[in-house]
Amino acid sequence: MSTIDQDLVTRGRRLLxxxxxxxxVVRMLSEGGATKREAIPLLALVASMTRxxxxxxxxxxxxxxxxxxxxxxxxxxFLDALEGLAAETSSExx
Numbered sequence: 001m002s003t004i005d006q007d008l009v010t011r012g013r014r015l016l017x018x019x020x021x022x023x024x025v026v027r028m029l030s031e032g033g034a035t036k037r038e039a040i041p042l043l044a045l046v047a048s049m050t051r052x053x054x055x056x057x058x059x060x061x062x063x064x065x066x067x068x069x070x071x072x073x074x075x076x077x078f079l080d081a082l083e084g085l086a087a088e089t090s091s092e093x094x
Contacts, residue, residue, distance in 0.1 A: 005034075005038070007032075008032050008034060008042055009042060009045055009046055012025040012029065012042065012046035012047075013046055015028060016046065016047060022047050023062065023063070025043060025046055026039060026058055026061040026064070027062070027063040029042055030064060031063075036058055036059075036064045039054075039058050039063075039064070040054045040058050043058060059071065
């Protein structure tokens with residue numbers, strides 16, 4: 001973990017100890033320069049969440065809301081491509 005990450009973890013823990021909500025921690029991570037991808041494991045560590053819980057929380061957070069639509073479109077495109085590949089594979093085996 002880099003020094004910057006350790007600083008963000010320390011700041012995040014202090015926020016939670018002071019009664020802040022996880023959304024406040026995510027906002028602090030974003031403002032501290034963490035990308036959405038970096039914020040997920042940091043939030044998981046700070047808030048004692050699983051990575052899945054942290055991923056869902058960060059994805060739905062206000063701090064990273066500008067990326068939500070793009071990320072969902074990318075995810076849906078990936079699923080559509082997999083479904084198309086599965087359909088091709090299925091029709092080739094018939």
